[in-house]
Amino acid sequence: MTTLDKAPNIAAPRSRRRPAARRSNFELYSWLFMRISGLLLIVLVLGHLLIMNVLDGGVQRINFAFVAGRWSSPFWQFWDLSMLWLAEIHGTNGLRTVINDYATKDSTRFWLKILLYVSMVLILALGTFVIFTFDPNIATD
Numbered sequence: 001m002t003t004l005d006k007a008p009n010i011a012a013p014r015s016r017r018r019p020a021a022r023r024s025n026f027e028l029y030s031w032l033f034m035r036i037s038g039l040l041l042i043v044l045v046l047g048h049l050l051i052m053n054v055l056d057g058g059v060q061r062i063n064f065a066f067v068a069g070r071w072s073s074p075f076w077q078f079w080d081l082s083m084l085w086l087a088e089i090h091g092t093n094g095l096r097t098v099i100n101d102y103a104t105k106d107s108t109r110f111w112l113k114i115l116l117y118v119s120m121v122l123i124l125a126l127g128t129f130v131i132f133t134f135d136p137n138i139a140t141d
């Protein structure tokens with residue numbers, strides 16, 4: 001006879017079935033996003049630094065014509081657009097974590113995050129607008 005056989009035969013508790021978990025996986029995806037965007041940013045940002053500041057005379061050669069030449073290529077437009085979106089969303093999500101960690105008052109947390117999200121939307125909209133509407137033939141007089 002085992003200990004289990006001696007255990008009293010207790011009816012199943014009448015607790016209702018537990019409701020399905022209502023928590024989302026948002027924080028998991030946000031954690032993953034920080035890692036993936038971080039890896040992509042290493043390539044995009046280091047490449048950007050190398051091209052803009054080191055190769056072929058570096059920063060000295062950057063002027064309107066240089067930018068116009070680069071942005072005439074969809075490849076560099078896409079590069080800069082990816083860098084803008086990834087850095088902005090990565091930075092915003094990072095600051096969201098910092099605000100959650102340090103702002104203890106509910107209303108402070110709320111307003112800081114509103115400020116953060118509004119600035120994110122403005123910067124993304126402005127940067128995207130500039131990349132897509134850049135006019136190399138703009139009148140300079």
Ligand code: HEM
Nearest residue numbers: 034035038039041042045087088090091093094095097098
């Ligand atoms: C160069 C490539 C980058 C890599 C590899 C990288 C990687 C990371 C990783 C893995 C985290 C998460 C840390 C954690 O959860 O504890 C993080 C957090 C953060 N990142 Fe980046 N990042 C990069 C670029 C940037 C850029 C360009 C910005 C700003 C626009 C930025 C702003 C932040 C902020 C504000 C946090 C939150 C810090 C915290 O939680 O204490 N990062 N980064």
